[in-house]
Amino acid sequence: MSVRQALLALLEEGPMYGYQLRSEFERRTGATWPLNVGQVYTTLTRLERDGLVTESGADGEGHVIYEVTEAGRDEVATWFTTPVARTTPPRDxxxxxxxxxxxxxxxxxxxxxxxxxSATISALQDYTRLKRDRRDTTPGDLAWTLVLDSLIFNAEAEVRWLDHCEARLRRAALESPAAPLTTSADAEERTAR
Amino acid sequence: MSAVLQLDTVTRIHGEGETEVHALKSVTFAAHDGELVAVMGPSGSGKSTLLTLAGGLDAPTSGTVSVEGTDLATLGQKGRARMRRTSIGYVFQDFNLIPALTAAENVALPLELDGVGTRQARALARVALGEVGIAELADRFPDNMSGGQQQRVAIARAVVGERRLILADEPTGALDTETGEEILRLLRSRCDAGAAGVLVTHEARHAAWADRVVFLRDGVIVDETGADRVEALVDSGATR
Structure with missing residues (x-):
């Protein structure tokens, strides 16, 4: 996941310290992909090494505040204008x-x-329940609703694919009885014949 | 919580001998007050047969179908028609509104057929249209409404009066994603208000609005999600 670009993009809004970055990230994505603070600081250290952020002092409580550099802004702009690569599908x-x-x-x-x-539809039911009670009053709320929609659409796609697999396998089973799919209903029918 | 709709070991066979088709095989199914149940399955799995039996539009070959505790088989043709007008509401994919009637007249029609006076029926229709958020469209004809608005009218017609059972057959099939979601939200809120709903759909995203999702294959219930209520588990036990 592009934690690096996401943190840079958040810093475009203004300087922040690590913990703030984490909570801003989670507010927009509904903590769907939780970040630990250690991961945030490791990323900030690398971003600083690469000249994309600089330390801009500390707040009263000693938190180190980071701000984005010109090179960092360029990286964010490139990220937003480049499509997410679909050439190597993630392992599924x-x-x-x-x-x-x-x-x-x-x-x-x-x-x-x-x-x-069944499991995927149960997850869909959970997402839908979350969505049902939401009122999008701030841009952050809307961002999280859209993330939720993404989870919903992905789960739906998975169910559609499973439906397709089942239909395809049943057709194959009819064409050649040695094909692999047996549902309980098929088995019942076979014993009945 | 009581079962508004109860199918008990219901079998429906179409045709005879060589051409015999077992549309439903010994299915036990219930929808309780306050509950929305989705029925999913590929075409030919028996979803629509289940819905027509639940609505008293067809009779089972064996087994019983009860609505609010009354076995539909004990009612005559007239009794069933009355039950359909007073206890059961339908929502179809293609809305099925009467084009020559306004929204309010469409919604009032089942009440008027049941002997409610025109004035009172229209007043109740306006209340129902208000509940689905389109009070201002009461005097419009279906042709002058969007698909989403027509489906809202259909839902108002399905719930007007004291009807406790809503049967919806792919109600969002003809609508875009967002309008479809509004319709599901509405259906959901009718069930939250105490009605029992049965939603037949092949779309997982829509089924996910239900409390329980029942899977039909070749006329048999093969699985069920969200059955966290003990009673629901007991009800479906016979078909597992």
Whole structure:
């Protein structure tokens, strides 16, 4: 995750110390990707080394305050104007699991799919419950709602993909009875015949 | 909490012999007051059959369908029609409003058919339209409304009077994401206010508004999420 660019972007709003940066980040993303303060300070140290931020003194309580440099602003501008790379998809455990489930003998793929669908819809229900009670009064609220929407759309895409896998596997099973998918309903039908 | 809708070991077979299709196989299902239940499944899984049986538009081959404790089979044709007008509200994908009637007239229609005087029916219709946030559109015709507005009218029509069971068949299918969400929010709030709702959908994002999500495959309930209520678990136990 681009903690580096996110922190730089936050510093565009004005100088801040590490703890403030962490809470500002979490306010906008609803703590979906929690940052620990150590990670924030390590990142700030690297940003300083690379000349993207400088220390601009300390507050009354001794917190070191950082501000973004000209080079830092350029980096933020580049980040916002460059699309997120989609060339190397992140490793997707579910896709890998399913790819193996359909090929390794003895796996009940129908159950693998249904259990995942159930779990993903439960997560969707949780996100939806969070969303239901939200009123977007500040830009920070709106930012978190949009992050929540992203989680919702991703979970939905996963369920659609699972539906697709199931339909595809069932068709394959009809065309060649040796194909891997057996759902409980199929099994029931087979014993009935 | 009591079951507004109860399907008990319901089987529905269409056709006979060679062409026999088992649309539902021994399904036990309940929707309680204050609860929104989503039914998901691929086409042909029995979702629509479940909804038509729940609404008394079709009768099961075996098993019982009860609405507010009354077995629909014990009611005659007339009794069922009355039950549909007074206890059950429908929301369809394509709104099904009558184009020649205004919003208020559409909403008042089931009440008037049930013998409520025109003036009182229209007054209740206006209240219902206010509850779905479109009081100012009461005198408009469906053709002069957006899809989202028409679906709001349909929801007002589904809940007007004292109806406790709302049956919704892909109610957001024809709407864009944001309008669809407003409709779900509305459906949800009707259930929070005490109605029981059954939402048939193939979209996970919409099903997620429900308290429970029931999965149908080939006429059988194969799984269920969010069944944290003991009663709900007991109700579905027979079909697991």
């Amino acid at each position: 455990e579910l896709a890998i699991k399913l790819a193996l489930a359909v090929t390794v003998p003895g796996v009940d793929v129908g159950t693998v799919i249904q259990q995942q669908r």
